[in-house]
Amino acid sequence: MSDTAAAWHDGGVHKYVIMGVQGSGKGTQSKLLAERYDLVHLSVGDIFRWNVQSHTKMGARVRRAIDSGNMVSDDVVEAVVQQRLMEHNWNYGFIIDGFPRNGDQAEFFLESFDIDAVINLELETEEVERRVLSRRLCEGCGLDYNLMAHRPEAEDVCDVCGGRLVQRADDNPEALARRLDDYYAKTQPVLDIFSRKELILNIDASPRVDEVFEDICRSLPPVGN
Numbered sequence: 001m002s003d004t005a006a007a008w009h010d011g012g013v014h015k016y017v018i019m020g021v022q023g024s025g026k027g028t029q030s031k032l033l034a035e036r037y038d039l040v041h042l043s044v045g046d047i048f049r050w051n052v053q054s055h056t057k058m059g060a061r062v063r064r065a066i067d068s069g070n071m072v073s074d075d076v077v078e079a080v081v082q083q084r085l086m087e088h089n090w091n092y093g094f095i096i097d098g099f100p101r102n103g104d105q106a107e108f109f110l111e112s113f114d115i116d117a118v119i120n121l122e123l124e125t126e127e128v129e130r131r132v133l134s135r136r137l138c139e140g141c142g143l144d145y146n147l148m149a150h151r152p153e154a155e156d157v158c159d160v161c162g163g164r165l166v167q168r169a170d171d172n173p174e175a176l177a178r179r180l181d182d183y184y185a186k187t188q189p190v191l192d193i194f195s196r197k198e199l200i201l202n203i204d205a206s207p208r209v210d211e212v213f214e215d216i217c218r219s220l221p222p223v224g225n
């Protein structure tokens with residue numbers, strides 16, 4: 001986010017931030033919003049995966065962090081986002097998912113970009129647990145299952161490849177509780193900063209995907225061009 005990027009950003013395009021705990025459907029809602037409003041979905045997680053798979057220098061930094069058992073550090077995240085936004089085509093707006101991650105990044109982001117809204121998907125911890133702990137992953141083809149929403153035909157067997165369905169190692173109550181504590185501790189300062197600018201739309205993420213989506217669309221502020 002250089003000053004030049006900040007200078008030519010503002011042409012009536014929509015710029016949204018989306019936040020939400022694991023299991024809140026953040027990725028799904030981002031994709032739906034990107035389709036409806038012709039936005040680019042900037043997912044920090046997807047950018048990381050692309051860099052790792054493409055063996056870029058950034059990918060090597062991400063890999064090193066993950067291999068040493070650490071979270072990818074805030075400055076790596078910031079560098080990734082900056083690099084991506086430098087390449088952004090400002091004929092299109094964006095919805096960014098996975099950034100900002102701390103108060104400093106949120107301040108900087110607000111100074112550099114004219115954010116239209118921050119969509120905050122809220123989900124009670126009980127429901128997060130219900131959703132996350134019912135996730136299964138096919139060992140064979142990697143397809144995701146959810147034992148509530150997307151049940152396989154036969155128990156523990158992948159419909160597509162016949163592979164065995166397993167739970168991710170870190171999808172257990174203890175690890176999830178740690179991730180949630182970490183999420184709320186990190187996110188609160190970000191939400192506080194966005195709240196000062198009255199940008200936050202708190203959305204109940206517990207209904208069905210299409211209902212949550214319509215709720216978001218109704219809540220978004222009108223954007224004048």
Ligand code: ZN
Binds near residue numbers: 162
């Ligand atoms: Zn499979």
